[in-house]
Structures are given as structure tokens and as C-alpha cells.
Amino acid sequence: MMRTAVVLAVLVGFGTLKLPIERHLAALHRQEHFHGVEFNLDLREKLGQLGFVAALSGFRAIVADALFIQAHAAWENTEWGRMLLLFRHITTLQPRVLLFWDTAAWHMAWNASVAAMNDRTQPRLALRVKAQREYFALGKDFLERGIKNNPDRPDLYEALARLYKDKYKDHEHAAEYYAKAAAVPGAAPWDRRFSAYELSYCEGREREAYERLRSLYNEGEKERLPTLIKRLKFLEDKLGIPREQRIPQENKVVK
Amino acid sequence: METRYRPFSLWRIRAITANTLTELTRLKVFYVLLVFALVLIGSSIFMAQFSFQQEFQILKDVSLGAISLFTSLLAIVATARLIPQDIEDRTLYTILAKPVPRFEYVLGRITGVLLLLAISTLLMSAGFVLVLYLREQAVVHTTLRQMSNAPPDQIADALRVIQSSAFNINIFPGIAVIYLKACLLAALTLFVSTFATSNIFTIVVMAFIYFIGHLQATAREYWLQEHGGGLITRVFLAVVTLLFPDLQAFNLVDDIVAGTAISLAVFAKTAMLGLFYTAVYTLLATFVFYGKEL
Numbered sequence: 001m002m003r004t005a006v007v008l009a010v011l012v013g014f015g016t017l018k019l020p021i022e023r024h025l026a027a028l029h030r031q032e033h034f035h036g037v038e039f040n041l042d043l044r045e046k047l048g049q050l051g052f053v054a055a056l057s058g059f060r061a062i063v064a065d066a067l068f069i070q071a072h073a074a075w076e077n078t079e080w081g082r083m084l085l086l087f088r089h090i091t092t093l094q095p096r097v098l099l100f101w102d103t104a105a106w107h108m109a110w111n112a113s114v115a116a117m118n119d120r121t122q123p124r125l126a127l128r129v130k131a132q133r134e135y136f137a138l139g140k141d142f143l144e145r146g147i148k149n150n151p152d153r154p155d156l157y158e159a160l161a162r163l164y165k166d167k168y169k170d171h172e173h174a175a176e177y178y179a180k181a182a183a184v185p186g187a188a189p190w191d192r193r194f195s196a197y198e199l200s201y202c203e204g205r206e207r208e209a210y211e212r213l214r215s216l217y218n219e220g221e222k223e224r225l226p227t228l229i230k231r232l233k234f235l236e237d238k239l240g241i242p243r244e245q246r247i248p249q250e251n252k253v254v255k
Numbered sequence: 256m257e258t259r260y261r262p263f264s265l266w267r268i269r270a271i272t273a274n275t276l277t278e279l280t281r282l283k284v285f286y287v288l289l290v291f292a293l294v295l296i297g298s299s300i301f302m303a304q305f306s307f308q309q310e311f312q313i314l315k316d317v318s319l320g321a322i323s324l325f326t327s328l329l330a331i332v333a334t335a336r337l338i339p340q341d342i343e344d345r346t347l348y349t350i351l352a353k354p355v356p357r358f359e360y361v362l363g364r365i366t367g368v369l370l371l372l373a374i375s376t377l378l379m380s381a382g383f384v385l386v387l388y389l390r391e392q393a394v395v396h397t398t399l400r401q402m403s404n405a406p407p408d409q410i411a412d413a414l415r416v417i418q419s420s421a422f423n424i425n426i427f428p429g430i431a432v433i434y435l436k437a438c439l440l441a442a443l444t445l446f447v448s449t450f451a452t453s454n455i456f457t458i459v460v461m462a463f464i465y466f467i468g469h470l471q472a473t474a475r476e477y478w479l480q481e482h483g484g485g486l487i488t489r490v491f492l493a494v495v496t497l498l499f500p501d502l503q504a505f506n507l508v509d510d511i512v513a514g515t516a517i518s519l520a521v522f523a524k525t526a527m528l529g530l531f532y533t534a535v536y537t538l539l540a541t542f543v544f545y546g547k548e549l
Contacts, residue, residue, distance in 0.1 A: 003542070006542070007542065011497070011498050011539070012498070014535050015496065015497025015498055016497065018531070018532075019496065021528060021531075022472070022501045022504065023475070024524075025501075025528060026476075026501075026504065028520065028521055029504070029507070029521065032515070032516075032517075033515045034507055034510045034515060034521070035510070053466070056466070057465065058320075058502070058505075058506040059320050059323075059324070061316035061508075061512060062317060062320040065312070065313045068309070069313075072305070096513035096514065097514075098513075098514065099309065103309070
């Protein structure tokens with residue numbers, strides 16, 4: 001009896017001692033982007049009993065992968081609604097996996113939107129366009145939430161820039177997100193260039209675009225790519241840049 | 256010549272450790288590795304229809320999840336049978352009839368289990384790294400074949416993308432944390448088995464502890480909130496917080512696979528917590544075992 005009391009006292013004492021350590025460690029984990037998933041009733045309803053228990057027991061990644069495989073099967077059957085739901089669960093479970101956010105956005109903005117536009121069961125063009133725009137918005141929403149969860153990585157900024165450029169033809173936003181991607185450590189070297197290209201298509205921002213493209217051009221041969229030279233020449237003409245300040249006419253193009 | 260009795264002997268502990276390892280090996284616990292290999296090969300074949308990023312992601316998730324599951328299961332099942340089995344076989348009486356202090360027996364037993372877990376974790380990790388490497392090489396060869404006419408910088412970029420999707424050096428500290436979690440579970444199982452009446456009881460109790468341990472962090476945060484529930488709820492949450500380990504703190508590998516870098520501070524502090532738990536539960540197991548009537 002005495003021994004049991006001592007054991008309980010030690011356990012409670014140890015529990016009290018470890019409490020601040022565990023809290024400190026949990027805060028450190030959150031600060032360094034670990035354990036970003038909140039286990040609540042909403043998630044429980046989404047995953048079902050078994051999936052929730054598995055996710056709680058440290059098998060969150062495997063549950064997300066199982067759902068990803070289901071989403072892949074749904075894609076093969078072009079079940080867009082089911083895919084949307086599954087990708088929402090997947091990204092809730094694994095908010096730090098860029099691949100899931102990117103794939104979800106790609107399916108919505110590229111695949112589902114094209115399917116909606118080519119939907120033969122919907123004779124009215126206006127409704128098909130509406131559905132297509134809704135899928136663009138869903139893709140954008142995935143990328144925006146992905147960025148919120150991964151502000152320290154450039155990939156999703158880049159994906160969102162691509163979406164603005166290819167789907168919305170919104171060069172201003174595309175330039176903004178390429179620039180944001182370029183500002184994040186580990187960004188691809190072309191992000192800075194792409195941001196300047198996109199800006200060169202924006203009415204009223206030609207001067208800014210010219211300065212950025214020119215500054216890239218001045219960095220050396222490696223940046224003097226065909227598109228950069230083409231856009232720079234276009235802006236020189238548009239802005240009426242004096243001949244002596246223009247880049248040489250027979251510019252060597254790096255292929 | 257009469258040899259002097261030593262109250263503490265590393266040789267005695269070593270003998271018990273070696274004996275524990277041999278016993279567990281004879282129980283064919285390493286068959287778990289075979290199951291692991293099947294999971295690994297099965298998942299890598301099945302994933303061939305995905306893009307290489309998706310394939311590597313799923314391969315890493317499934318493999319590390321399987322390592323975590325199998326080491327935890329091994330830790331609980333292997334440890335749960337040690338003391339009850341020794342009592343049933345009467346081996347315990349033979350050991351303790353010799354000048355072997357009980358703490359040396361407990362220490363030898365737990366070290367044997369920890370060694371078994373280390374060997375299993377190493378073998379599973381080696382298998383995982385090998386399969387990942389082979390898959391990576393297969394993708395590299397395919398890419399090189401497809402890009403045979405591309406400029407060298409494009410090929411280099413493509414190879415960089417493949418290599419960064421496949422292997423991540425942070426996986427190793429992640430596996431070390433999985434091992435520490437298994438050590439904690441083994442020590443806790445040993446503690447439960449010192450007052451349990453059968454190994455079934457120990458395993459069932461440990462299954463509950465495993466689930467509650469993963470909820471401990473949620474219970475702790477709720478308990479420490481000012482507005483958290485009524486008196487009974489608060490007492491329940493306090494019991495869960497104080498008496499159970501925070502197992503969620505050791506689930507770092509999901510985020511590591513997702514690309515989150517593990518800093519030295521996070522790894523060192525998590526490892527210290529794991530070692531701290533293991534030491535305390537081993538001490539408690541020793542204390543209870545000293546009072547056990549045999």
C-alpha cells in the first residue's frame with residue numbers, strides 16, 4: 001500500500017515536473033512548423049472514426065496517403081466533387097506537404113475546369129463558364145491556404161503565380177506572386193525573371209518592368225535569355241528609351 | 256579462492272541483457288522485419304502508377320509509419336511478456352537466488368529490449384533507405400533516357416528535383432525520435448508489467464496508454480486553459496496530463512517527410528524528454544519490482 005502511494009506520488013511529482021518541459025517543447029514544435037494539425041470535432045466528422053483514431057495515433061501521414069490514393073481513383077473516374085472533398089481532408093491532415101496543395105489546385109484549376117467547360121450535359125455556355133470560374137477559384141483557394149500554412153517555401157507562391165497567369169490572365173497578380181516566390185529562400189532562379197516578364201504585360205507599370213528587366217540584363221550573359229531580350233526591346237520601344245541607353249541590336253541570345 | 260561480491264556489476268547486467276536478446280530472438284520477433292519488407296516492396300510496386308514525387312512521398316510516409324508501428328508494437332509485446340514469463344517459467348527465482356540485485360535484473364531486461372529495438376529499427380531503416388535509393392535510381396535512369404537531347408543545365412535541374420524529392424537527411428533524426436518513442440513505451444510497459452498479473456493485462460493497459468498518450472497534449476492544453484470545463488472534467492484532464500506521457504511529441508516524422516527541417520534544438524530537446532521518460536519509468540519499475548512478493 002505504502003509502495004503504491006509512493007509510486008503515485010512520484011508519478012504526480014514527475015508529471016508536475018515534466019509539465020513545463022512538455023509545454024515548452026510543444027511551443028517549440030509549433031514554432032518550427034511541427035504538429036500543425038488541430039484535432040477537433042470537425043476533423044473527426046471529416047475522417048470518420050477509424051481515420052481519426054489512426055491520425056491521432058501518429059499515423060496522420062498514412063491516412064492522408066490513403067485518401068490521396070482514393071482521390072487519384074476519383075480523378076480517373078472524373079468525380080470532381082468527391083476529389084474536392086478528399087483533397088480538403090488530405091490538406092487538413094498534411095498541411096506541410098506542398099505536393100498535396102499543388103496537386104489539389106492543379107486538379108481543380110486545370111483538370112476540373114476544363115472538364116466543366118467541355119461538359120456536354122450542360123448546353124448553356126454561360127453556366128459552363130460559371131462552373132469553370134468556380135473551379136479556378138477552388139484551385140486558387142487551395143494555393144492560398146497552402147501558402148498560409150507554408151509561408152517559408154517558394155513553390156506554392158510560384159504555383160499561384162502560374163494560376164493567375166494561365167487561368168485568370170492576370171499579369172499583375174502573377175508578377176506579384178512570382179516576386180513573392182523569389183523573395184523566399186530556396187526559390188528557383190527564374191522566379192525573379194518571370195516576375196519581371198509578367199510585369200511587362202501590365203498597363204501602366206512598364207517603367208517599373210523595364211527597370212527590373214534592365215537590372216536583370218545588366219547582371220550578365222546568364223540572364224540574357226531570348227524572352228528577356230524580346231520583352232526589354234518591346235519596352236524600350238514603348239517607353240521611347242533613347243538609342244544610346246538601349247541594349248545592342250545584335251544581342252547575343254543565350255540558348 | 257573466494258571472489259568478493261560486488262553490489263553492482265556491469266557483467267551481470269550484460270549477461271541478463273544478452274540473455275534477454277537471445278530469448279526474444281528465439282521468439283522469432285524479427286519476423287516483423289519480414290512483414291515490414293513486404294509492406295515496403297508492396298507499396299513501392301503499387302505506387303509505380305503515380306508521379307515520382309507522389310510515389311516518393313507515399314513510400315516515405317508508409318515506410319516511416321510502418322517503422323513507427325512495428326517498433327511500438329515490438330516494444331510493448333516483447334517487454335510485456337518478460338517478467339510474467341520469467342515468473343511462470345520460474346527462471347526469475349533461479350536468477351534472483353543468485354547474488355543478483357533486483358535492479359540489475361530490471362536494468363538487464365530493459366537494456367536487452369532496447370538493444371532488440373535498436374537492431375530492428377536499424378534493419379528497417381536500412382531496408383527503407385535501400386528501397387528509396389533503388390526507386391530514385393530507377394527514376395534517374397528513366398529521366399536521363401528521356402532527356403538525352405536536353406541541355407546539361409536542364410538535366411542537372413531535373414536530377415536535382417528528383418534527388419530532393421527522394422532523400423532528405425532529416426529523416427535520420429526522425430527515425431531516432433521513433434526509436435526513442437519505442438524506448439519510452441518499453442520502459443512504461445516494464446513498469447506496468449511489474450504490477451500486472453498477466454502479459455495480456457499489460458498489453459491491454461499499454462494499448463490504452465498508447466491512445467491516451469497521443470491525446471495527452473490536447474488534454475494538457477485544455478486543462479491549462481482558464482475556462483476549461485467543470486470540476487470533474489478538470490480533474491480527469493489533470494490525471495491524463497500528469498500521469499501519461501505526451502506521445503504526440505515524438506511524432507515528428509510526418510512533418511519531416513513533408514520537408515520541415517528538424518533543428519538541433521528540437522531534436523535534442525525531444526530526445527532529452529524521451530530519455531527522461533525512459534529513465535523515470537525504469538526507476539519506477541525497479542522500485543515496484545523491489546516490493547513484489549515472489
